[in-house]
Structures are given as structure tokens and as C-alpha cells.
Amino acid sequence: MTVTTDRDDRAGAFRRARRRDARRAFALAVPLLAFLLITFIAPIVMLLMRGVQNPELSRAMPVLSASIGAWDGTGLPDETIAAAFAADLPGAQESGSLGPLARRLNFYLPEFRSLLMKTARRLPPAADDWRAALAAIDERWATPEPWRVLQRAAINPTPDYLLAAMDAKVGPEGGVTAAPADESVYVDAFGRTFWISAVVTFLCLVFGYPVAWLLANLPPKQADRLMILVIVPFWTSLLVRTTAWYVLLQPGGVINSLLIWTGLTTEPLPLVFNRTGVLIGMTHILLPFMILAIYSVMKGISPTYMRAALSLGAHPVVAFLRIYLPQTLPGVGAGCFLVFVLALGYYITPALLGGAGDEMISQLIAIQTNQQLNWGLAGALSAYLVLFTLVFYFIFNKLVGVDRLRFG
Numbered sequence: 001m002t003v004t005t006d007r008d009d010r011a012g013a014f015r016r017a018r019r020r021d022a023r024r025a026f027a028l029a030v031p032l033l034a035f036l037l038i039t040f041i042a043p044i045v046m047l048l049m050r051g052v053q054n055p056e057l058s059r060a061m062p063v064l065s066a067s068i069g070a071w072d073g074t075g076l077p078d079e080t081i082a083a084a085f086a087a088d089l090p091g092a093q094e095s096g097s098l099g100p101l102a103r104r105l106n107f108y109l110p111e112f113r114s115l116l117m118k119t120a121r122r123l124p125p126a127a128d129d130w131r132a133a134l135a136a137i138d139e140r141w142a143t144p145e146p147w148r149v150l151q152r153a154a155i156n157p158t159p160d161y162l163l164a165a166m167d168a169k170v171g172p173e174g175g176v177t178a179a180p181a182d183e184s185v186y187v188d189a190f191g192r193t194f195w196i197s198a199v200v201t202f203l204c205l206v207f208g209y210p211v212a213w214l215l216a217n218l219p220p221k222q223a224d225r226l227m228i229l230v231i232v233p234f235w236t237s238l239l240v241r242t243t244a245w246y247v248l249l250q251p252g253g254v255i256n257s258l259l260i261w262t263g264l265t266t267e268p269l270p271l272v273f274n275r276t277g278v279l280i281g282m283t284h285i286l287l288p289f290m291i292l293a294i295y296s297v298m299k300g301i302s303p304t305y306m307r308a309a310l311s312l313g314a315h316p317v318v319a320f321l322r323i324y325l326p327q328t329l330p331g332v333g334a335g336c337f338l339v340f341v342l343a344l345g346y347y348i349t350p351a352l353l354g355g356a357g358d359e360m361i362s363q364l365i366a367i368q369t370n371q372q373l374n375w376g377l378a379g380a381l382s383a384y385l386v387l388f389t390l391v392f393y394f395i396f397n398k399l400v401g402v403d404r405l406r407f408g
Helices: 002-049 056-060 062-070 079-095 098-108 112-122 130-137 144-153 160-164 186-217 220-235 238-249 254-262 275-298 304-311 316-344 348-353 361-370 375-400
Strands: 168-170 176-178
Touching: 002 375, 056 062, 056 079, 056 098, 056 144, 062 079, 062 144, 079 098, 079 112, 079 130, 098 112, 098 144, 098 375, 112 130, 112 144, 160 168, 160 375, 186 220, 186 275, 186 316, 186 361, 186 375, 220 275, 238 254, 238 275, 238 348, 275 316, 275 348, 304 316, 316 375, 348 361, 361 375
Parallel strands: none
Antiparallel strands: 168 176
């Protein structure tokens, strides 16, 4: 009985000590977790939430926002809605919220900003018939289109940004319709982004696998010297490396000059401001990630497997394909996933080396945030990019997961 009690006491003391150590470790990690939450996770979540938020009209015109939702969208709204619009407009102008609202409505209907500002300047202090008064200011108020835009702007949360990111919109009758061909750019941009990322991943695998094999099988001193060449690019700025490729690939650059001097070509080849320049620059920049991912796995593979296969009469090529290559698949999968995901969000290299038809989705997100100031559409595009990345991860884990690998 005494032995059992002592054992229980020691077990309880051990569990208390483990809990105390866990609390201490968590307390030490709290500052890092708070830093990541504030500087990394929170901004991403806020940007993604912008893709469904639509607060401009409810903030600037709360009375109109509450009343226009009951309108069925046919004909013109009744006098109550027109009066609510006229009552909210001066307050929105005084509070400074009219500018953001006008910019938001302009995304729905071009020239709506000028219509709203013109109405705010000429709005009379009182009127018996606000619909007639607004139509007297601008005849567009006598049509249902601007009122439908206001009704769409009153919906919060809204699917408009998510639809626009897929080149679609809500039609006049309320159904989802495809955007005109001359306005459809985002679906093509997503397809172009995935294609470029896939090609860059394939090129990195083709060039990186032999280098990783060489590093893993050379004597340690020689491998260390070559490893420096792989690591040095990490110490150089991404912008500097991309600019260097711009200098090398331009028509009067080093590569074209060398080709002309050797007689391989008589005129400069188009190597920059096109897809070729993007692929060359991105492959060079992302190649070290592929090499290191594959090398880390190859370094742990014992050479005895290959020697045993050769001693049993297997051809070197057969031994490599059936014994060595399957063991490197975890590194190949990790390298492909890492390079593909990094390539999806690349911005600087395609912007400097690509042409008009080589914009990736990251460039369009930057345009929406920096030039168009359409944070909602930027958030929707970012949400789709995150979603597609997660889908690719689950597909990768399903097809190339370590638990699915079979040797031999």
C-alpha cells in the first residue's frame, strides 16, 4: 500500500512539473505569438475581409441604406427613398464620408462619382417632390440604373468583389452574369500565374536535381565549396538580382552581344519584356530553394542501397530509377511545393522582366491597392490566391504525401 502511494505521489509530482514547464514555455512564447499576430496574421485577415466588406454606403447614408433594401428594383424608387437620399447627402458631405462613397460607387458605375458630387453641390435645401428635384439636377436620376447601384452598395457583406475577381457581376435582373470580354482580365491572370509557376517549378526541378545529387555525393570539402555558390544568392537583394538579369537580357546586353559576337545570331534576341525573361529570372531566383530541399533528403540516403542493387546485377540506370529516385521523392515534393507557392506570389521579377501580356495576379493586386485604391477587389483576389494555394497543398499532400510513397 505504501509503495503504491509513493508511486502515485511521484506520478502526480511529475505531471505537475510537466504542466509547470509547459506554462513557462508558453509564457516565453507569448511575445513572439503576439508579434506574429499583430504584424503578420492580423493584416492578412484584414485584407481578406475587405473582399466581402461593403460599409461605405451604410456609414455615409444610414437612412438610405436601411430603406433602399425594400425596393424591388423595378421602375423608379418611391418618394421615401429619394427623400432619404436627399436627407443623407448633406451629412455625408459634411462628415467627409462622401468621397470614399463616391469612389466606391464609381467601381459599380463609371462616372457615378461626378454624378454624386454634382448632386451634392446643387441639392436644394427642400423640395416637395425629391424625385423630380433630383432629375432636374441630372436626368440620370430619372432612370433606375443609379438607384440600383445604390441598392447594390447597401448590401453588406457583399459578393461583388468576389464575383469581380472571377470576371463576373450581378446583372440588372439580379442574376450573375459574365463580364464583357474587354473587361475580363482576372481569370486569364490566374491561369497565367499558375502556368508560369508550374513552368518555373519544372525548370527548377530539371536544373536543381542534378546539382543536389552532385552536392550530396561529392567529398565534403568540394561539396562545401559548391554549396557556397548555392547559398550566396540568399545574401543578395531580390531587386539587385532581377536588375542584373535586366542588364544581361536586354537587346544590347551581355548575352545578346555574346551571341552576335560568336555568330550564333545576327540580331538581338527578344529575351526581356516577355515570357522568356520572366521564366529565366524566376527560375534563377527560386532555384536554390529546390536544390536545398532535395539536397537535405539526398544527404540522408545511405549509399549502401545503390551498391547493393549494383552488386545484385541491376543496371546503374535501373538501380537509380527504382532504388535512389523513390527515396528522394519527399525532397522533390517539398521543393516543388515550395517553389510553386513562392512563384504564385511573385511580383518584382515579372514586373521588371515581363511584358504587357505577362502580368501575374500579384501585380494586379498591387495595382488595385496602390493605383486604383480598390482594397475590396484586392482582398478578393488575395482570398482566391490563398484558396488556390490551399487547394494545391491538399492535392500535393494527397498525391505526393510521404505516407503514399512506395519504394521498388
